[in-house]
Every structure is written in C-alpha cells, then in structure tokens.
Amino acid sequence: MLKLENIAKDFGGLRVLNGVSFEISEGQIFGLIGPNGAGKTTVFNIISGLLKPSSGRIIFNKSDITNQPPHVVTEQGISRTFQNIRVFEDMSLLENILVGMHRLFSYSSVSMFFDLPKKKKEEKQLREKAMDILSIVHLTEKADLKAGGLSYGEQRKLELARALATEPKLLLIDEPAAGMNPAETEELMNEIKLINKNGYTICLIEHDMKVIMGICGYVAVMNFGEIIAEGSPEEIRKEKLVIEAYLGKDEKSA
Amino acid sequence: MEKFQRGKGNGLTDLITSFWQTYNTLIYTIFVHGMLALSIYITLACGQLSLGNAAFMGIGAYTSALLTMKMNAPFGLSLIAGGMMPAAVALIIGIPTLRLSGVYLAMATLGFGEVVRVAFLNMSITGGSLGLNGVPLKTELWHLVLVIGIFIYFFIRLRDSRFGRILEAINEDEVVASVMGIKTTYFKVWAFTIGAFIAGVAGGLNAHFTFFISPREYGFEPAVDILTFAILGGTRTLWGPLAGSTVLTTLPELFRFLGPYRLAVNGLILLLVVLYLPNGIVSKETFKNIKKIFNGSGCLN
Ligand SMILES: Nc1ncnc2c1ncn2[C@@H]1O[C@H](COP(=O)(O)OP(=O)(O)OP(=O)(O)O)[C@@H](O)[C@H]1O
Ligand SMILES: [Mg+2]
Numbered sequence: 001m002l003k004l005e006n007i008a009k010d011f012g013g014l015r016v017l018n019g020v021s022f023e024i025s026e027g028q029i030f031g032l033i034g035p036n037g038a039g040k041t042t043v044f045n046i047i048s049g050l051l052k053p054s055s056g057r058i059i060f061n062k063s064d065i066t067n068q069p070p071h072v073v074t075e076q077g078i079s080r081t082f083q084n085i086r087v088f089e090d091m092s093l094l095e096n097i098l099v100g101m102h103r104l105f106s107y108s109s110v111s112m113f114f115d116l117p118k119k120k121k122e123e124k125q126l127r128e129k130a131m132d133i134l135s136i137v138h139l140t141e142k143a144d145l146k147a148g149g150l151s152y153g154e155q156r157k158l159e160l161a162r163a164l165a166t167e168p169k170l171l172l173i174d175e176p177a178a179g180m181n182p183a184e185t186e187e188l189m190n191e192i193k194l195i196n197k198n199g200y201t202i203c204l205i206e207h208d209m210k211v212i213m214g215i216c217g218y219v220a221v222m223n224f225g226e227i228i229a230e231g232s233p234e235e236i237r238k239e240k241l242v243i244e245a246y247l248g249k250d251e252k253s254a
Numbered sequence: 255m256e257k258f259q260r261g262k263g264n265g266l267t268d269l270i271t272s273f274w275q276t277y278n279t280l281i282y283t284i285f286v287h288g289m290l291a292l293s294i295y296i297t298l299a300c301g302q303l304s305l306g307n308a309a310f311m312g313i314g315a316y317t318s319a320l321l322t323m324k325m326n327a328p329f330g331l332s333l334i335a336g337g338m339m340p341a342a343v344a345l346i347i348g349i350p351t352l353r354l355s356g357v358y359l360a361m362a363t364l365g366f367g368e369v370v371r372v373a374f375l376n377m378s379i380t381g382g383s384l385g386l387n388g389v390p391l392k393t394e395l396w397h398l399v400l401v402i403g404i405f406i407y408f409f410i411r412l413r414d415s416r417f418g419r420i421l422e423a424i425n426e427d428e429v430v431a432s433v434m435g436i437k438t439t440y441f442k443v444w445a446f447t448i449g450a451f452i453a454g455v456a457g458g459l460n461a462h463f464t465f466f467i468s469p470r471e472y473g474f475e476p477a478v479d480i481l482t483f484a485i486l487g488g489t490r491t492l493w494g495p496l497a498g499s500t501v502l503t504t505l506p507e508l509f510r511f512l513g514p515y516r517l518a519v520n521g522l523i524l525l526l527v528v529l530y531l532p533n534g535i536v537s538k539e540t541f542k543n544i545k546k547i548f549n550g551s552g553c554l555n
Contacts, residue, residue, distance in 0.1 A: 074435035
C-alpha cells in the first residue's frame with residue numbers, strides 16, 4: 001500500500017534519515033519504533049508532505065506522492081496525528097471533526113449566504129456523522145466543549161478522530177499513548193484495534209512496548225536514521241541489534 | 255397658544271435637523287470605517303496580516319467615482335464595480351503574496367499600497383495629486399445601513415459554515431489545516447479578495463459623500479488606522495472590529511475641545527486597551543470584568 005524507497009533527509013548537512021525503505025501492506029497495524037531522535041517523526045513528516053526528502057521515492061497505492069503538498073497527500077488517503085498535540089484549541093470537539101470532514105461538504109456559497117435548505121440539511125447530516133466519529137474515541141459527551149480544555153489523553157484521541165474524519169486509507173499515528181495513564185492506554189489500544197478492524201491501515205510510532213507488542217502485526221526498528229531491523233513483534237524482541245539500540249551495548253560482553 | 259405648541263414641536267425637529275447637519279459626516283464616516291474594519295477582519299480571521307485595505311478602498315473609490323462622473327453609471331452599478339475592481343486586483347496579487355506569512359505579508363501589502371498611491375498620483379485619469387473634484391453626492395444613510403447590514407449578515411452566515419471553519423482552522427494552525435487536506439493558499443486568497451471587495455465598496459460609498467477624493471486618503475496612515483480598528487476592538491468576533499472603528503471614529507469628535515491634542519487621546523486609549531485588554535474591547539476578558547464589576551469586586555485581571 002505504502003512503499004518508501006531509499007528515503008534520505010539532510011538538515012543543513014546533518015543526515016537525519018539514510019536509505020530508509022519499508023513497505024506497509026493493506027490492513028496492517030505497522031509499528032515504527034526506535035530510540036529518541038532516531039528519525040521516526042521525520043519519516044511521518046516526509047510521508048505527509050510537510051518535509052521534502054533529500055532523495056528517494058514514496059509510492060502510495062501505485063502513485064508517486066514524493067514532493068506532493070500536504071493537502072494532496074491527504075486527498076490521496078493518508079492522514080496523521082502529531083506527537084506534540086495539535087488540536088484546534090479554540091474550536092469545539094465537533095468543529096475539530098468538521099474541519100477534518102471539510103471535503104464532504106458540497107453546498108455552494110449561495111446556499112451558505114441564504115441559509116438554504118440544502119445547506120441546513122447537509123450541516124445537520126454531517127454533524128451527525130461527526131458525532132459518530134467522536135463516538136469511536138468515546139468523546140461524544142464533550143462534543144460542544146472547547147478542545148483546549150481537554151486532558152492530554154483526550155486531546156490525543158480527538159486528534160485521532162479528526163484524522164479519521166478526512167476518510168483516509170492509511171492513518172499515521174505518532175506516539176498516541178504518550179502522557180496517558182495505563183487505563184487510558186488500554187482503552188486507546190482497543191480503539192486503535194477497532195479502527196483497524198473497520199478497514200483502516202495503520203502506521204504507529206510508539207515508545208510503550210506494551211502497545212507495540214499488543215497490537216502491531218509487523219514492526220520496523222529505526223536507529224540513527226536507518227532501519228536496523230524489521231519483522232513480527234516476537235522476532236523483533238529477540239533481535240540483538242534492537243536490544244542494543246534500546247539498552248546500549250553491553251560493554252563487558254563486547 | 256396654538257402658535258406656542260407648534261413652536262415647541264418645531265424646536266424638537268430643529269434640534270434633530272441641526273444635530274444631523276453637524277454630525278451627518280461623522281455618522282457616515284462611522285459606517286464607512288465599520289466596513290473597513292470588517293474588510294481587515296476577514297483576513298485576520300484566517301491569521302493573515304494584510305495592510306492593503308486602504309489601497310483597495312482607494313481603487314474602489316476611484317473606480318466608482320469615475321464611473322458615475324464620466325459615464326453617468328447608475329450608483330448601484332458603480333458601487334458594485336467599485337468592489338469588483340479591487341477584488342480582481344486582490345486575486346492577482348494575492349496568489350503570490352499569500353504564500354508569505356506574518357510580517358512579510360504585512361510588508362508586501364504595504365508596498366503594494368504605496369505602488370497604488372503613486373499610481374493615483376501620476377495617472378491623468380485619477381487627476382494626479384489634485385484628485386477628483388465634484389464626485390456627485392449620492393450616498394444616503396440608508397445605503398450605508400443596507401450595505402453594512404449585508405456584510406454583517408454575510409459574516410454571521412460564515413460562522414457555522416464550511417468556509418468559516420476552514421478560515422478558523424487556518425488561523426489556529428496552518429500546518430494542521432494543510433494536513434486536513436485544506437488548500438490553505440486558495441482559501442487565504444479568497445479571504446483577501448472578499449476583504450478587498452468590502453474595502454472597495456466602502457471606498458465607493460465614501461467617495462459619493464465627500465465630494466472630493468485624493469491619493470493621500472489611501473496611503474500609509476489610513477492603512478494603519480484600519481488595522482488599529484481591529485486591534486482595539488478585538489478580532490475574536492466580527493463585533494470587535496465594528497466596536498473598535500466606532501470608538502476610534504467618535505472619540506476625536508468628543509474630545510474636540512482638546513484641540514490639537516485630541517488625537518493623542520486615541521493613542522492613549524489604544525495604549526490602555528492593549529495593556530489591559532490585550533484581546534481587544536470585545537473579548538472574553540471584558541465580559542468577565544464587567545461581570546466582576548457588577549458582582550462588586552471591580553478589579554482587573
Ligand atoms: N526541522 C529540523 N531541523 C533540524 N533538525 C531536525 C529537524 N527535525 C528533526 N531534526 C532532527 O532529526 C533527528 C530525528 O528527529 P525525529 O523527531 O524524527 O526523531 P524521533 O525518532 O521522532 O524521536 P522522538 O522519539 O524523540 O520523537 C533529531 O536529531 C532531530 O534533532
Ligand atoms: Mg518523534
């Protein structure tokens with residue numbers, strides 16, 4: 001479904017990504033892990049069009065999306081959340097979702113100006129749909145509150161719902177469990193599994209190994225801008241390079 | 255007896271007539287400034303600091319004045335043309351400039367304003383530095399009420415619509431808006447163009463009651479004044495800029511007795527508002543403060 005071919009990224013002479021290649025197949029929950037600064041978020045930024053790769057190609061469902069601007073990438077069916085939460089704080093939860101759904105609105109500016117039935121009907125229908133999306137992350141009760149007033153965990157879930165609202169085929173989720181307590185994390189895992197079951201392919205960056213081991217079908221490990229291992233969670237757990245990357249080399253045995 | 259009563263009635267009408275004669279220009283100007291405040295509000299509503307609205311007002315003023323003077327065009331038509339002309343210009347210059355952001359956009363639009371002013375000064379059709387004299391007096395109070403009413407209605411409709419939400423999203427976080435699939439430049443250009451249209455219509459209405467227009471009315475100073483309306487009033491809702499423009503237009507009249515110092519009062523008020531109500535007159539803080547005052551603890555903060 002999504003294929004990265006030899007992606008490299010330099011930030012003013014500093015090579016942050018080097019020959020990154022991997023493939024995500026349809027229906028997967030794909031985990032992307034690695035220590036701090038490994039380059040995971042940079043990979044997301046490049047896929048979503050916020051950064052241009054220095055070299056390499058990105059193929060999504062057979063079309064080349066390398067160097068496409070973000071809104072085109074989203075139109076193609078890739079949506080994402082942000083590691084440093086970025087909800088629209090001054091808007092209500094419902095409005096956050098409606099922004100994500102903006103492409104589903106078809107009424108004209110004339111309908112808007114004269115408040116014609118077509119506009120009223122469409123707003124009503126799509127608001128109901130937005131409520132359905134909020135219910136996936138269990139936030140319907142707070143629909144009319146300002147997003148800025150939510151807890152961290154709730155804001156992360158709202159971002160997830162807002163990304164879903166763009167009707168993506170592939171969802172990129174950057175550290176959703178950060179700042180969540182164990183109960184929230186548990187609920188989040190169930191929600192992600194449910195989203196996946198409903199036909200969305202998922203790529204997940206996460207430091208919490210319980211989450212990765214619990215829901216990912218396939219995992220790629222990054223360190224210093226390179227993919228150092230990939231495979232099923234069980235394979236990854238045993239991989240020596242991965243243990244070294246996370247715990248540092250054991251100097252006595254080396 | 256009969257005479258006396260009639261005299262009393264006439265006294266009241268006389269009072270109204272003389273009030274109107276003294277203050278009609280002020281009242282007209284409040285409406286025009288209100289429209290200008292709305293014209294910058296729509297660009298600020300999507301986070302763009304554009305200072306080109308005085309120039310757009312000028313383009314609208316000259317366009318509509320020339321149409322009524324030289325071609326005898328009906329007033330309504332020349333007003334619409336006065337809005338369309340700057341809107342067309344905005345569309346053309348908006349596409350490259352709205353890729354800029356923050357202070358760079360402000361500089362670019364100021365530069366554009368200067369270009370427009372110099373063009374007015376040097377073209378023969380605009381009458382050079384003398385401007386246009388003898389613009390027919392066509393604007394009446396109900397025109398102003400009707401037009402500003404339409405603009406306000408438009409902004410109210412915008413609030414709970416797709417377009418309004420998109421502008422708000424761009425205002426809050428342009429990067430996230432683009433990741434939501436929004437063509438941010440496209441919508442920013444639209445906001446800019448609608449703002450230019452509103453400013454142009456305001457310019458047309460203004461030209462048809464001041465009798466005389468000249469390039470200096472559309473230069474740097476009015477550009478900053480328009481921004482001040484919005485900042486003083488607050489940009490969270492459309493009522494902010496309207497309140498700001500009304501206050502800043504009325505105050506110099508109220509403080510006329512201060513002579514040359516009266517403009518300093520405007521400056522002082524602006525300073526106080528920025529210090530104590532950083533989000534403008536019409537903002538959450540103001541309502542909170544008013545509530546507090548009524549609840550008996552009248553402290554700011
Ligand atoms: N815009 C930028 N300019 C310069 N350097 C950057 C930029 N963005 C990221 N980097 C650098 O690239 C490296 C990879 O960063 P990235 O955010 O992708 O890491 P990460 O794997 O997501 O880490 P974390 O787990 O801490 O989120 C880091 O060394 C970071 O400092
Ligand atoms: Mg990261």
